[in-house]
Amino acid sequence: MSGKKIVVSAGPTVEPIDYVRFISNKSSGKMGYNIAIEAFKRGADVKLISGPVNPIDTDGIDKINIRTNEELKDAIEKEFDDCHALIMSAAPTDYKVRNASDKKIKKDGNNLNLELIENIDILKYFGNKKNKQILIGFAAETDDLIKNAKIKLESKKADYIIANDLKKKGAGFDVDTNIASILSKDKVDKLDLMSKKELANKILDLLV
Ligand code: CTP
Numbered sequence: 001m002s003g004k005k006i007v008v009s010a011g012p013t014v015e016p017i018d019y020v021r022f023i024s025n026k027s028s029g030k031m032g033y034n035i036a037i038e039a040f041k042r043g044a045d046v047k048l049i050s051g052p053v054n055p056i057d058t059d060g061i062d063k064i065n066i067r068t069n070e071e072l073k074d075a076i077e078k079e080f081d082d083c084h085a086l087i088m089s090a091a092p093t094d095y096k097v098r099n100a101s102d103k104k105i106k107k108d109g110n111n112l113n114l115e116l117i118e119n120i121d122i123l124k125y126f127g128n129k130k131n132k133q134i135l136i137g138f139a140a141e142t143d144d145l146i147k148n149a150k151i152k153l154e155s156k157k158a159d160y161i162i163a164n165d166l167k168k169k170g171a172g173f174d175v176d177t178n179i180a181s182i183l184s185k186d187k188v189d190k191l192d193l194m195s196k197k198e199l200a201n202k203i204l205d206l207l208v
Helices: 030-041 069-080 122-129 145-155 196-207
Strands: 005-010 045-050 062-065 085-088 095-097 116-118 134-141 160-165 180-184 187-190
Touching: 005 030, 005 069, 030 045, 030 196, 045 069, 069 122, 085 122, 122 134, 134 145, 134 196, 145 160, 145 180, 160 196, 180 196
Parallel strands: 005 045, 005 085, 045 062, 085 134, 134 160
Antiparallel strands: 095 116, 160 180, 180 187
């Protein structure tokens, strides 16, 4: 993959409620980091754009740290035009808090109602923008895996969707293995349980 620029997003995004509190999700970043590391080993010029995750050794990979969806989108935007592929393994937080406070909100004995507004869909945004880039997205589902993944493939204009059934043992967040199906326009390839490292290489084989 020498001479190929691959942008990989990984981990969760976080959206502030106030100065100390936030909303986020369970993403560990393990899938995205495995993809970035394996692509780097294959000689690719890797840009890893990561939300806050527990430290994972990346041994010299160019890493850009982000927190919010907006920061993730902006960081990808800077790398997108001349990249060969964008692999969206990040789990962007789908909602952000309207009127997040830059101070710590004080308790006053009452409940606190938060209004959550939908965040931009980053993969869809780049799906509409792409010209030559290959876009690979994921689908994290608890129900109707293939049906929902197909909808994501089409609506986000991705070239491939890696679909995960979050409820299957050995798949989902914070484990080192995954059970995935790879969807493209006219094919569904159901894979067995494998390590995230092995799956990372299967995903990179799609690009090759
Ligand atoms: N994604 C994105 N921007 C978002 C949400 C998701 O770019 N705001 C990307 C993810 O990185 C992933 C794909 O879209 O590659 C699917 O994400 P997923 O969480 O499975 O689905 P959503 O699009 O968020 O839809 P839903 O939560 O309704 O399943």
